[in-house]
Amino acid sequence: MELSKIEPFLEGKTILITGATGFLAKILVEKILRVQLDVKKLFLLVRASDIKSAQKRFNDEILQAELFNVLREKIGTNNLNSLVEEKVFPIAGDISIEDFGIENSEMKDEMLKEIDIIIHSAATTRFDERYDIAMNINVLGASNVLKFAKRCANVKILVHVSTAYVGGEGEGVISEKSFNFGDYYIDIDVERKVIEDKLKELQAQSLTSKEVTMAMRNLGIQRASLHGWPNTYSFTKAMAEMMLGHLKENLQLVIIRPTIITSTYKEPFPGWIEGTKTLDAFMLIYGKGISNVFLADPNTNADLIPGDMIVNSILATIVAHGNNKSYQNHFIYNISSSKGNPLKLDDMKLYAFNYFTKNPWIDKDGNIIKVKEITFFSSMDSFQAYISRYYWPLLKVLQLANVLTWYYLIDGTYTNLKRKIDKAIRLSELYKPYLIFHASFDDSNTERLRMTMKEYKMDDVLNFDPSCINWEDYFMNIHLPGVVKRLA
Numbered sequence: 001m002e003l004s005k006i007e008p009f010l011e012g013k014t015i016l017i018t019g020a021t022g023f024l025a026k027i028l029v030e031k032i033l034r035v036q037l038d039v040k041k042l043f044l045l046v047r048a049s050d051i052k053s054a055q056k057r058f059n060d061e062i063l064q065a066e067l068f069n070v071l072r073e074k075i076g077t078n079n080l081n082s083l084v085e086e087k088v089f090p091i092a093g094d095i096s097i098e099d100f101g102i103e104n105s106e107m108k109d110e111m112l113k114e115i116d117i118i119i120h121s122a123a124t125t126r127f128d129e130r131y132d133i134a135m136n137i138n139v140l141g142a143s144n145v146l147k148f149a150k151r152c153a154n155v156k157i158l159v160h161v162s163t164a165y166v167g168g169e170g171e172g173v174i175s176e177k178s179f180n181f182g183d184y185y186i187d188i189d190v191e192r193k194v195i196e197d198k199l200k201e202l203q204a205q206s207l208t209s210k211e212v213t214m215a216m217r218n219l220g221i222q223r224a225s226l227h228g229w230p231n232t233y234s235f236t237k238a239m240a241e242m243m244l245g246h247l248k249e250n251l252q253l254v255i256i257r258p259t260i261i262t263s264t265y266k267e268p269f270p271g272w273i274e275g276t277k278t279l280d281a282f283m284l285i286y287g288k289g290i291s292n293v294f295l296a297d298p299n300t301n302a303d304l305i306p307g308d309m310i311v312n313s314i315l316a317t318i319v320a321h322g323n324n325k326s327y328q329n330h331f332i333y334n335i336s337s338s339k340g341n342p343l344k345l346d347d348m349k350l351y352a353f354n355y356f357t358k359n360p361w362i363d364k365d366g367n368i369i370k371v372k373e374i375t376f377f378s379s380m381d382s383f384q385a386y387i388s389r390y391y392w393p394l395l396k397v398l399q400l401a402n403v404l405t406w407y408y409l410i411d412g413t414y415t416n417l418k419r420k421i422d423k424a425i426r427l428s429e430l431y432k433p434y435l436i437f438h439a440s441f442d443d444s445n446t447e448r449l450r451m452t453m454k455e456y457k458m459d460d461v462l463n464f465d466p467s468c469i470n471w472e473d474y475f476m477n478i479h480l481p482g483v484v485k486r487l488a
Helices: 024-033 049-063 066-075 075-088 105-115 131-151 187-205 211-227 232-247 280-287 308-322 325-329 345-358 380-390 390-405 411-435 446-455 472-487
Strands: 014-018 039-046 087-093 115-121 157-161 171-174 253-258 261-262 293-297 304-306 332-335 375-377 438-441
Touching: 014 024, 024 039, 024 075, 024 308, 039 049, 049 087, 066 075, 075 087, 115 131, 115 253, 115 375, 131 187, 131 211, 131 232, 157 232, 157 308, 187 232, 211 232, 232 253, 253 308, 253 345, 261 308, 280 345, 293 345, 293 380, 293 411, 304 308, 304 380, 308 325, 308 332, 308 446, 332 446, 345 375, 345 472, 380 411
Parallel strands: 014 039, 014 115, 039 087, 115 157, 157 253, 171 438, 253 332, 261 304, 293 375
Antiparallel strands: none
């Protein structure tokens, strides 16, 4: 079913997409070009020094991606190239700079006159990103997108991609409600001053760039913890939402809050993924036989949502908000599976064990990796106690051996093992809010959106209903094969 035969969906519209080389944005661009050939223009904001570099990044990282093979086969390579040349305009820019640093005044004026829709998906998603970088991209970047949107003469809607975990660590049912500065003791200007002062302090100490990076990462975690958030990512995304809600005025704003993003369910084909997502790092560690012991509560809802369903929900909000005035007061959408199709981590560990037992990893020497069943520790104390019991004694032995051999024989073994243990603890601390999580997400607004798509007879082409997913089949035949093929 083609969208153009149902509604004039995106027909003749000009769209700006930020973070164009990101995972979701690529799926979004491919989807629009595949189902709505009559879109007028796609302006794609790409981090690049000039238009030539932006065009190269678009060609290399987006157009040539495996993701576009379905469209390439459907209309032919020449037709796809012609379509892109006519409709797609990569723009060299940086969201952390006002007006994205666009120097071509004619191009900027054209964008301000023609843009109808803005989809802001640019972000740094690293949980412990440097605080200055996370502030510049996630908070000030959103502010610059909003300022630009307000200057666009014909903009109809701004869709901001956030995260369902923007509320931090909660319990019970987390609602689709907005954040207000008045509910929190947070001042963005104060946070920026904290960053400025810290950078000056570090500069005076003549530290290495690595030491500065670690100090700024630690600062982000400290500030997030101070205000009640588990990591820099969710904290800065929360500040972005507060700022957007406070300053949007009459601009129609939609906030999409996806949970844990996974590989595509169906579109353009099952199992496409790029970049290691939240849980995939642990899947790879397990499959490669590195560890079968993890910090996690087996009863935690592994609230997963495939990337193509998130993209479909983004497009659905544009359709609904553009055609139905009753949607004006519903602008936050939790895109999640915990309410309609819950999946426990205990089930997921069984799927992982079954998959890697049937499809064992082959190491670089051709040896088959036999996995053991996964063991979960449901508290940081029990997890660290396990490490202390089984790994610290070995480290002590290696340390003594290093001394006795003048650090000649096995210093590398000791250093590598200690680094792996430190990394395992740090990763566990970072991912703890998602691996020990005792809440689910209300998706009443999202369910209403699904019902509207059914009324418009668009629920097939814009499917974002996770209740249709058989999780065992998805893991065994779609997601894990995709992770092994594309991320290993």
